[in-house]
Amino acid sequence: MKQFRSILLASTLILPIAAPAAFAETPDDVLVVAQNIDDIVAIDPAQAYEFTSGELVTNLYDRLVQYDAEDTTTLAAGLASDWTADDEAKTITFTLRDGATFASGNEVTAEDVVYSFGRVIKLNLTPAFILAQLGWTAENVDDMVTADGNTVTVKYEGDFSSNFVLNVLASRPASIVDSKLVMEHEVDGDMGNAWLNENAAGSGPFKLDSYSPAQMVRMSANESYFNGAPEIDSVIIRHVAEAATQQLLLEQGDIDLARNLTPDQIASLDSEEIKVETFPQAAVHFLSFNQKTESLTDPAVWEAARYLVDYTGMTDTIINGQMEVHQAFWPKGFPGSYDETPFSYDPEKAKEILDEAGIETPITVSLDVINAAPFTDMAQSLQASFADAGINFEILPGTGAQVITKYRERTHQAMLLYWGPDFMDPHSNAKAFAYNSDNSDDSYAATTTWRNAWAVPEDMNEETMAALAEADAETRLEMYQDLQKKVQENSPIVIMFQAAYQVAMADNVEGYVNGATSDFVYYRLVDKQ
Structure with a gap:
């Protein structure tokens, strides 16, 4: 990496960042990370x-x-x-x-x-x-x-x-x-x-040397780690709340990784000494239809909807770098994921499906969405693409709390939301997307199925519970893949995307691992070439 005018690295670890400045290059045996850790x-x-x-x-x-x-x-x-x-x-x-x-x-x-x-x-x-x-x-x-x-x-x-x-x-x-x-x-x-x-x-592979809340974490390599000592001697995670400051520090060479850059900042990086890696994340983003709304109960509407999402249009523009196309409830990168994406934007096919089923259009539907980017942008894209087949969304933006409350009360019509597993087992999402044994209003369940008032077919309920109990590991994963296919083909829940996470880093950093959840962020294999 290029050389910079020097101020001691130690000062960058302790002092708040004010005006732009130039600092020393990070040591070869220390990984310095800028991240919002508050x-x-x-x-x-x-x-x-x-x-x-x-x-x-x-x-x-x-x-x-x-x-x-x-x-x-x-x-x-x-x-x-x-x-x-x-x-x-x-x-x-x-x-x-x-x-x-x-x-x-x-x-x-x-x-x-x-x-x-x-x-x-x-x-x-x-x-x-x-x-x-x-x-x-x-x-x-x-x-x-x-x-x-x-x-x-x-x-x-x-x-x-x-x-x-x-x-x-x-x-x-x-x-x-x-x-x-x-x-x-x-x-x-x-x-x-x-x-x-x-x-x-x-x-673990690292020992905690010091932790100052909303300031800094310093870890050093555990040389006696049973799986081999880490490649790097120590990791310093600096609390840097502002994404713009993270970008500046990375471009100056004062840090090795910037963990919270926005898509716009990622796009603006222009240096041969900085690279960007994209990691799939666990959250899946979906559009769902409340089965208490009569105009949304015909399976033909569910099928047509899958051809009215402009998947690549969104991933190429408004959610570029933030999400990738994924159409099953268990995230890619987890054992048992089903990664086929059979649906693409085809309004003519959608209209044909609706016509053959005798669905009268236009259909007007309210769409609840969190009033923040990129969700409002996604809602506007859906509004435009669904209108091509006569399904008209009236967008209802609200705070996260307002949107979730309506969802839990089953008072929405259509909903744009996301879901992530609590732990790495496919049942964590199967119970949310493929199981609903009691659809009554007074039987609240923290699942997308119940919240959308979808009475899941009994054979799917039985398969979900059978998969949970299946002793053979491979057979069990195959059962979850089958459940994903069934939900993908015929349900009022249209799974569209899987979240992605971009990390910008110095080009000499190798071995950083950022799995699909925060529990799968590893520094043990990091090396600075």
Whole structure:
């Protein structure tokens, strides 16, 4: 990279940024990241529920099983070297790997696992519901998770397979903490929660050197990491709220990665020393029709709608770099995704479908949308393209809270929204898009199916629950792919796009991994060539 007039790098890590200035090039063994990190509320794995905190937990902690930097789509061994599942007995027995240690130097033991899982359930903070799905409660968790030597046996309750359990145990709150270190910092029975929200007690590829809320995070490589020490010696994440400032710092060479540039800023980058990488994200964006609106109940309207979305028109312009075409409910990049995109903008075909079904047009429909870019731009595109077939949208912009409230109350007609999974198992989205066992008004469910008053066909309900319980991993994923095909072909939910995330970085940065969720942001493989 080019050389710049120097001011000590340390000053850029401490002082607020004011007028544009030129700084020193970043050190070869340090990755400097500019990012808005003021969303962090907690970094304790038992409480962390924000995007940035998820990234920190992933780099500071391990789980028994986990999706790792080399392949974010494959569940791999973490602190467990192997495991045996008994679906009939509803148990999984994990054998811990030899030689794994925490950053403190303490050995990772089966007792640490028991403590970590029980701690999440007993503290009962925001992400505890993910582990509680396994039938664990504060009263029974000590019986449901037990240690014997270097093995841990996990029991679960519910009609689901061990594959589902493994994905739950690969989620953020299942991170393993150093119980000895944490208990040393327990205050008034908080199980070390206050201390862990300022410090770390993990075995991950990085150690937390310092954390200053809304200022900076500094991590150093864990040289004894069981999966190999990170390529980079340390990572510094600076809180830089303004995207324009992030761009300036990147162009000057004062940082290596800019995490929050806008599409316009990405497009304006003009340097041979900066590159942009695009990473698919978990959120899927969809248009849905409330089945309480009579004009929207004919499946011919659903089918025609799929040919009235100008998919490439939007991805080439208003959402360029922010989304890519994806037409199934489980995101690409996750095991079990269905990535076929059979629909394209074809208003003549849409009109033919409506005519053959005897649908009288024009149809006038209100479309609720969050009053912010790019959603309002997307709504205007839909308004123009649907009008070609006689479906007229009246756009109703509102705040996020207003739009979501109408959606939950089932008082909308058409809705433009997005959905993301709580953890990396296809059931997390299948239950939202392919299941609705009780469509009555007084049976609220936090699903797109219920909120759109769609009484899902019983065979699809049964297949969703059968997939949840299927013991064979490959067969289970095939079942979820089949469900995606069915929803894609015949439902009042038109899935259009998958979110994408662009990261601008210096051209000498290699190995940065940004998976489909914040839990899959990895710095372990980063190297500065």
